[in-house]
Amino acid sequence: MRKILLSIIGILLVVFSIFLAKRMIDSKTKPKPVTEKIIKTVFTDTVNNKTIPILIPAHGSLRAKRRLELYSEVQGIFKPRTTLFKPGQVYNKGQILIDIDASEHYASVQSAKSNLYNDIAAIMPDLRFDYPKIYQKWQDYLVNFNMDQATPKLPNMPSEKENYFITGRGIVSSYYNVKNLEQRLTKYRITAPFNGILIEALATEGSLVRSGQKLGEFIDPSIYEMEVALSKSYATLLKVGEVVSLNNLEHTETYSGTVARVNGSVNTATQTITAFIEVKNEDLKEGMYLEAKLNAKEEANAIEIDRSLMLDGDKLFVVKGDTLDVLDVNPVFYSETTVVLKDIPNGTVILAKPVPGAYAGMLVKPFSDETTKVDNI
Missing domain, CATH: 2.40.50 (OB fold (Dihydrolipoamide Acetyltransferase, E2P))
Structure with a gap:
């Protein structure tokens, strides 16, 4: 009887323990929280296509044109x-820039001129008796011959007989020898x-x-040229006479120049073409380093946005309703900080600033109901 009683008490204790343990477990179970939808506040812009000028950045140092x-x-x-x-x-x-002592060479010139004069004077008696028709013009030549001035040109010799006679006496060769010496004499003095x-x-x-x-x-300090190397893809876009804006490295001064020349060949090593920008300004100096923006062409039906907004080079986040979506775009030009996109429908709402961790389908809310028109950043 006692064993039966102890067995019943043991069973009751086990049941009570199970019941107590279940109550304790149930008391520690918390209700599952209701997950709230996170809506990200973003800055947006509304697309408004227009004509965007394509500005090609370039840089180089100034060099005097002349x-x-x-x-x-x-x-x-x-x-x-x-x-x-x-x-x-x-x-x-x-x-006069440079004057070199030419006294020795000058004496040689005078000696050669004197020999020419003597050669002509020696034939004058023969000309008077044998060629009286041509005597006077040679006489006038001697009269006008000045040792202190440049040697005058020999008289015209239309007839073969006269030409043979004068040439045979060595006068023509003496004349050109003198002219050669006179020409060399001018090289002793260099003028601006x-x-x-x-x-x-x-x-x-x-x-x-x-x-x-x-x-x-x-150099002539009144006009300078800047040589710039550009990608060969711009070869058909650059136009001679195009106005170019130039800045110094500190961006404190702005100058206006024009495209003076465009090289007709492509550098095989770098695959670039060379353009020369002409600029005039009294404040410029040889060797100054400037940055230029060449207006290559105008792209119609386009917008310009920050490059940080692009995804994989040809995609862009757009806002549809209250979620983000990805739109395929057509980039036509990249600069250092911006990109020009074409054919995005007007009224498309896009992000104005990058959103960390953004993904397609993400819930968003514009920062304000008023959006800014995108035309040119």
């Missing part, structure tokens, strides 16, 4: 002058071909100048 590298073709002592031959020295057109400034001086007054020696560089 420049003269000074070389000596003769040898002699560099003669001192009142105007020092130094960098920064300004010269007017026709002013235009108003400009000396930017490099490699010789000093009193030094010996040798033939073929570089003496310096002379």
Whole structure:
């Protein structure tokens, strides 16, 4: 009887324990929370297509359009002058840049001229008796012959008899020998071909100048050119005479230039073409580094947006209702910070700023009901 009683008590304890454990488990179970829908607030713009100018960025340094590298073709002592031959020295057109001592060569010229004069004078008696018709013009030639001036051109010799007679006496060869010496005499003095400034001086007054020696560089500071290399894809877009806006590196000054020339060949190594931008401004200097934006063409029915809004290069997030969607787009031009897109329907709502973690189907809400028209960032 006792065993039966203990068995019943044990069964009751087990049942009670199970019941108590179940009550305890049920008391710790919390109700599942209701998940709230997260709606992201985003900045949006409404597409308004228009004509966008395609601006090609480029950069380069200025170089004087008119420049003269000074070389000596003769040898002699560099003669001192009142105007020092130094960098920064300004010269007017026709002013002497370099004057080399030509006294020795000048004496040779005078000697050759004297020999020519004597040769002609020696044939005058023969001309008077044998060729009286041509005597007077040769006599006039001698009268007008001045040793201190350039040798005058020989009289015209229309008849073969006269030509043979004069040539046979060595007068023609003497004349061209004199002209050759006179031409070389002009190389001892170099004059400025235009108003400009000396930017490099490699010789000093009193030094010996040798033939073929570089003496310096002379430029016209009133007009400069900037050489820029552009992708060959722009070869058909660049036009001579196109106005170009240029800025210095600090973007504190803006200058206006024009496309002066476009190279007709493509650099095989870099696959670029070279364009030359002409610019005039008294504040510019040789070697200044400028940035330019070339107006290549105008793209109709297009918008310009920030490049950070693009997905995989040809997709864009758009807002449809209260969710994000992905739209395939047609990019036609990339700059460093923006991209030009074509053929997006007017009224399409797009993101104005990137949204971290955005995905198609994401719930969004515009920042405000008023959206800004997209035309040109």
